[in-house]
Each structure stands twice: as C-alpha cells, then as structure tokens.
Amino acid sequence: MNSILVVDDDQELRENLQEVLAGDKYEVTLAKNGTEALEIVKDKDFDLMLLDLIMPGLSGMETLMLLHRQKPQIRVVLMTAFSTVENAVEAMRRGADDYLTKPFKSADLLTTLRRVLEEAKFKACQMTLNMDGTFNSLANPIRRQILQLLVANARLRFMDVTRGLGIDDHTKVNFHLKVLKENGLIDQDDQRFYCLTTEGEKVSQCMNFVINNLTS
Template structure:
C-alpha cells in the first residue's frame, strides 16, 4: 500500500519534479502551492506524511505544521528550505518537525528519509513496544554493549572467549547478560555455546556507531 504524502511547495517547477519523482517511488502525492491549501486538504483526509517548504506566501510551512500536528498526531512531517539557518532548523524541530532538509536535496535520499520518518511515526503494537523496551534495556548496560562490540569484530565467539574479551570473570553474571541479549533478539546462541549477532543486532550495532 502506497504512503499518502501532502506536499506544500510554491515553486512550480520543483513541485512538479517532486510529484513525479515521489510518485515513481510509490507515494500517493497530493500537491499544493500554499500552506493554506495544505491545511484544507488535511481537513478532508488523513495523510501518512507531509513535506512542507518553510517560506511560502501566506502561512509558512512551520505555521501550517503545528496545526496539522494537532489534527493528525501520527503524521510524519519533513520541513524543507533553501535558506537554512540553525535557528530555523531548531524552531522547526521544536514545533514538531521530524526532519529538516536543506535544498537542493537528493531525491533518492528524500524518499528514504520520508519512509524512515513514517516508520518512526507509525503507532507501535503492544508487541513492538515490548520488543523495543527489551532492546533499549539491553543497550543500557555497558557489558551488553561490549558483548555486541566483540561479536561485531569477531563474527562469532564461544562463551569463554567472549568472557575473556569483555573482561568479565563472573560467569554467572555474564551468562545473565548474554541471556538478556538473546531474549531481546540481538544475539543468537548456537550449539556449543557459540554466540553471534542476529541481523537485527548488526543493524542496531551499526546505528550505535553513527
């Protein structure tokens, strides 16, 4: 199912380019030339995402954003501008923007950003919430972070080797931390007590390094 996108951009040429490019990327784009028209459309239907220019005649993208955020709490909002300053970016984020992009931007990167913001904004099921809590809990402990670091470096390790590399002599304590990582889906345990990162664990570990 395509994601619905509300686009407010007063540059006619750029608006046409964005509609064409994002439609090809699988978005259902409703485009308008002003923030006022965007608000009218938001009153008529729900959108997954909004992409607003800051500077438009009449209401700014940031002013419109605050209204839409009240109407549609789960909508993902990306603000764009050709005149970026730190103050404008901070103001946009404080008022509810999920992302702030400076023109000109890469269209392929824009599509990725929109999809990422949608994923972050989508309501989570109780199961997803519990899984996220387990992951956050796992990463909150320095021993568990060290385990993930060693498994990232060595691909897979036996229990005793992992103990030695992380520097933990208490095997019972260390086993508790490993079990927590396994239960959270970040680490897998195979025969012979050999441990390795799961695909999810590798993804989480990569994001920790950014």
Template sequence: MEDKATILIVDDELGPRESLNMVLKSFYNICMADSGVKALEMIKGEDIDLAILDLKMPGLQGIDTLREIKKERPEIEVIILTGYGTLKTAVDGIRYGASDYLMKPFNVVEIIAVIRKILEKKRFYNEFKTFLKELGSRSGIDLPHAKRQVNWDHSLFEMIKEAMIRPSDRTEDDGSHNYIEFVKVLANTLENKDPYTHGHSSRVNYFSNLIAQKISLCAEERDYLQIGTYLHDIGKVGIDNKIILKDGKFNEQELEIARRHPEIGVELVKSMGISHQIISVIRHHHEFFDGTGHPDGLKGEEIPLLARIVSIADSFDAMTTDRPYRKAFSIEEAILELRRCAGTQFDPILVESFIEIINEKNESIQRQIQQTVSKVGVG
C-alpha cells in the first residue's frame, strides 16, 4: 500500500469539519484548522498534500487563505468548499490556484472522487518532475524548468497518465508507443512555458508526417521522425524561461543562447540511449540548405533527411501561428515564404512536395492549425 496523503481541513464550523474528518480519516491522515490563520501556521509545520478550504470564514477569508497557501507552499493542492450562490467566488478560487471546488452541502462520493483525482495528478506531476531532474543530472545540464511549478492542464495530465500507468508500458523491452506518449508529454510540458508555442510539436509532427507520406519514407524512418518531431526542441528545457518567454525579438546575446537548444537537446537525450536518427533531428533542425544554419553549418544533403523535413514543418508552423511581435501568416503567404527560402533555408525538392500536399489538403491543414492553436491559454 502506498503512503497515506495528508489532508488539511479548514472550516470555522465544527459540523462540516467533523463530518469531512469522519468521511476521509480512513483513507488519509487528517489535520484540522478552524481559521485561515491557523491553517497558515499548520502548513509551515506539517507535510500537507492537500487542503480543503471553506471560503466563508470570519477573520482571514478563504480566498486570502488560499492565496497565502499558494504563496508559501505552491505544491499544496487546494479544494475550495463553497455555499450555494457563491459560484463566482469559486471561480475566483480556481484563478488563484485552487485545483477544484465543491458545493456545500457536499456529496461524499463526489468529494472522494475529486480528492483522488487531484492527488493522482500530484503524484504524476512529482514523478515527472523527478524524471526531468534525473535527465538533467545524468546529462550534467541544469534544467530551470524542472524546478518550476508547472501549470497542468487536463489533457497533459491525461497524457502523462497514459504514458506512465498502462501496465504494458512498464515492461523493460519497450513498446515504441509508450515512448512516443512519453515524448509527447515532455514536449507539451515544454510548450506550456509559452502560450505561443502551445501545440507546436504536435503540429510539427503532423506536417512532417505529410511530407513523409508524400515522399514515401519507409516505416522505420517514419517512426524515428515521429519521435524526433516531439523531441526536436527538448533542449529548450535547458534554457532560461526569461529567454524562452520573451515578448519580442531576441537581442544578439539572447539569440546566441537560444541557438544552443539543439546542442543542449542532444546532450539531454544522449543519456536515454536513443537512436542517431532521432538525435540528428534534434541537432540539425536549424541547419540551412545553403550551409548558413547552425549548429554545424551543414549543407544540402549533408543535412540528414529527417532534419530537413522537420526544418520545413517547424518553420511552416512558426509562420502560420501568431507570435508576440506579429500575426500569423495565411497558408498562402506561408507557401510564398517557403518558396522564397527554398534552396537557401530549405531543401527545394521537399518544399515542393510539401506545397503539393498543402494544396491537396488545404482544408484539413487549416483545421489542424485551428484545433491546436485554439487550445492556447488552457494551462
């Protein structure tokens, strides 16, 4: 059996406090506080996983208690309890970092389900954070991201769950499916840093697959491409958030740092023992066809094919999504831009294949961009 989580019940009224205690004490360690001030004292001394907080209390109000808890101990999950007619306050609570809210009088089945869901999410989050730290220490790279509190959105949580708990995924001799799920999670976590790149890897994956289909890439290469698209920017976890989240164009020095992400990415994944085809995507997706790209200044077909594909898909996605400093290009404008850079930045033959397929599938591409971009801002 796993260790019991500790729950803090904060309510000024004895009745609800005790009844929650009765319901929960056989599953969890319970602490209780009858005011916001006492709750704040308790979180300093006890190892609390989750707090259930009444919003309407004399003295320090629930919402203020919530804000203080989140300031002091952001890792504590908070569920707020609210009476009839105060839905707006509950919504405010979510804005200030509460994980969920429950209406009073509470329903026992519902409250247990909500607590389980939240604690499960927290456990996956911790596992995932440990994974990132481990990755950082194995590769000797400091990962600022691993120390940061991640805003989880539901889909991300579902993906982590899928990647981590399906029993077949736990076997030693891998299913590549598991691996793909896991790299998706990594990519999504990374993209959560920046609303402008939300969904970027899945779109790069989608566009790359279109090119792969068009040029009849073999199944094995397509598998590598699949993973490569999700991992291509993984090195950004090693770059300071200040640069990743910058609202505007980089200055010279920042550009220099940002340009290191392919190399950092390779350092990171080397320790995972993954194939050189995938590594080549990570390292070379910013090479230019005319040899003026980075990090190695490779030219033409010296640039591995998969990296040349991802480079086009990556840039096409950047062009067709909004950036802090400019609006998205239309597909037609993006096609013109691809053509303009064919032969200098991009492989001209692959550009033509991609444009052909864009013209064939314009509608579904439009949909793909809309669907993933409209999720921006969830977390």
C-alpha cells in the first residue's frame, strides 16, 4: 500500500482528500502546514507528498526544498490555484513531480498520483536493473525464465527447474543457475531447493514491471 502525506492548511480539504485517497487504498497521513509535515517525515517514510503551494508559515516551495534535503526519495505533487501556476512550474524545476490546479476532480487527482508513483517505480527499477551483475544475469533469456519459475513456485529442485525450462542439457541449466547464484539473485536451502533471495525478488518484480509496461 502506497503511503501519502497530505499537507494543506484547509482542514475541510485535508479531510476530503483523506476520504478520497483512503477509498483508493492509499495509507493517508495529514499535516496542516509545512512545519508539521517536515516533523512527520523525520519519523516516517512516505511514497508521496500532496503539498499545497500557498500556506501560512512555510510555503509549499520552502517545504519542498527542505523536504528534498531531508527525504529526497519522496515524490511531490503540488496543489495550486490558477493564479500560482507559474510558481508551480518553478517548483517542478526545483524537484516537484507534478501539480494539480484547484479545484480539481477526484479522478484527475487519482490519475496524477498513480502516474507519479508508477514513474517512481520505473526509475527505481531502472537503477536496479542497470547494475552490472543484475544486467548480466538478465541478459540471457534462460536466466530470466528461471527467475520467473521461482516467482511462480517459490522453491524448486534442480530437476524441477530443468523440466520447467524444457531443457535436457543439465550442464547448461547448472551454468545459468550458478550465474544467478553468484550474482546473489538465487540461493539454495539445506534441502537443496532453489529459491529467490531478497535481491532476487526485487529484481524479478522490477523485471516484470518493466516488461508489463513496455508491452501494455
């Protein structure tokens, strides 16, 4: 479940946004100003901050700049009035990911948040998949198939892997398993079952995410 911090000095709007976002299965936390938001993120990580641009005290722009020093990984979508769109564009130059012009429809809000979060996931996957060892592991289609088999079955013995691949050459399968093991993507337990490591699970998720998005 993605977590979102909503920052706005308008209590009614904050609560309405919480209802909309919770209805779309987001975990929602509320803050009434930038100062409170920055205190909250010290103790909790969020995937995204929905941030009002014009607020008493710390403005949205100031909050954005301080946030990126403290938690640069948090994605930021600004909320702004028509008269401050230029400021929102400037904030995007400074690191915001998108903005919404008030008043906005719930459907537009949800579409924007999904897009920003998908882009974040894609960039994280891009960094993971571009690592030398990972790239080498995924360069071969047989190794990609092995990872997919382990995603589907969790634990497999050597002969299960060969049957799943439809390959009779056991030496070839053993070679590819060794490459995946050396790169930390798979391991064997005490009973000689092959399984994904934590890194292997992350790489497999990224691989499937990229494949699905390139083909959709």
